Amino acid sequence: SVKRSGRSQVRRYHAQQDSVTERDQVLSRDLGQAIARQELHLVYQPIFVLDTGQVVKAEALLRWTHRELGRISPAEFIPIAERSGLIMDLGRWVLVEACRHAREWPEIKLSVNVSAVQLLRADFVQTLQEILAAGGVSPKQLELELTETALIYDDDCAAQAVLKLRELGVCVTMDDFGSGYSNLMRLQSMQISGLKVDRSITAELVAGPTRQFAEAVTQAAVTICLSLDIELTIEGIETPAHLEAVRSLGCQFGQGYGLAVPLTWDDLLRKYRDTQPAPAQALTP
Ligand code: C2E
Ligand code: MG
Ligand code: MG
Ligand code: MG
Numbered sequence: 001s002v003k004r005s006g007r008s009q010v011r012r013y014h015a016q017q018d019s020v021t022e023r024d025q026v027l028s029r030d031l032g033q034a035i036a037r038q039e040l041h042l043v044y045q046p047i048f049v050l051d052t053g054q055v056v057k058a059e060a061l062l063r064w065t066h067r068e069l070g071r072i073s074p075a076e077f078i079p080i081a082e083r084s085g086l087i088m089d090l091g092r093w094v095l096v097e098a099c100r101h102a103r104e105w106p107e108i109k110l111s112v113n114v115s116a117v118q119l120l121r122a123d124f125v126q127t128l129q130e131i132l133a134a135g136g137v138s139p140k141q142l143e144l145e146l147t148e149t150a151l152i153y154d155d156d157c158a159a160q161a162v163l164k165l166r167e168l169g170v171c172v173t174m175d176d177f178g179s180g181y182s183n184l185m186r187l188q189s190m191q192i193s194g195l196k197v198d199r200s201i202t203a204e205l206v207a208g209p210t211r212q213f214a215e216a217v218t219q220a221a222v223t224i225c226l227s228l229d230i231e232l233t234i235e236g237i238e239t240p241a242h243l244e245a246v247r248s249l250g251c252q253f254g255q256g257y258g259l260a261v262p263l264t265w266d267d268l269l270r271k272y273r274d275t276q277p278a279p280a281q282a283l284t285p
Contacts, residue, residue: 028080039065043262047255055272057109060098061262082117091118099135101265111143116150120157125164139169147175151186162190199236205245222250
């Protein structure tokens with residue numbers, strides 16, 4: 001009957017909610033052990049100069065392989081880590097590991113995602129400086145990616161931290177542009193050195209009812225970056241059509257599964273430092 005199926009739907013709904021909560025609790029608990037158990041590693045997605053096909057940067061992306069649950073997406077565990085405060089330990093581990101790698105290839109710039117929670121800690125810049133020094137890495141080899149949410153805090157704290165980072169010589173990029181609320185004035189007032197257009201915009205560049213709008217957003221990003229003399233990266237280049245579209249709009253840097261998927265550090269070295277593929281080859285999705 002309608003009544004019975006209605007009730008079982010309610011029960012199912014509750015069961016789902018419970019299991020989500022349970023999973024969150026399990027992940028939150030086990031994330032605390034993940035470093036010690038060596039369940040974390042970084043992968044690197046190459047970032048290409050779209051004109052030449054050269055790889056000049058790579059974005060470090062955190063991976064967690066849970067001993068029972070397998071691979072957990074950072075989209076799932078980073079928010080959990082931010083809520084519990086564990087992001088401080090994880091973020092530190094990521095920076096130390098990225099610096100350890102950076103030393104092996106001084107010509108490449110490594111781009112590391114940093115949470116607002118980390119950035120807003122009073123000692124963040126000091127800690128970063130110590131990690132760079134201990135790793136023997138130049139601040140110029142590091143770029144930090146901050147999400148719009150970190151940068152829209154109408155908070156002097158974030159602005160101060162970014163200014164200190166820039167003084168230190170670390171580049172700071174606004175990530176995920178176009179996916180939420182952007183305070184574009186912050187690009188200038190905070191001396192941000194780059195902008196990354198979210199892949200949700202790139203996806204709309206070909207076909208789709210909002211193609212014209214996506215083109216306008218991308219074109220605006222190109223214009224803003226040119227006029228502020230900052231770097232522009234387009235995420236989510238998956239197909240030759242995406243590549244063609246972003247190239248014709250004059251975008252500077254690009255990354256995406258169509259160009260290269262995230263690789264282990266050793267594979268990145270082998271493929272892009274040691275063998276240096278011809279530009280044309282590198283940019284044929
Ligand atoms: P993000 O910083 O915007 O990173 C880009 C995400 O898009 C990555 O997902 C990457 O694997 C994925 N991606 C790259 N190219 C393509 C493409 O062509 N198509 C599609 N569909 N996806 C593509 P991932 O590695 O799952 O990371 C998700 C998010 O988790 C990141 O988004 C970032 O916000 C966060 N994250 C990852 N590692 C860290 C970290 O070490 N610290 C912090 N705080 N956040 C991290
Ligand atoms: Mg990023
Ligand atoms: Mg991004
Ligand atoms: Mg994104």
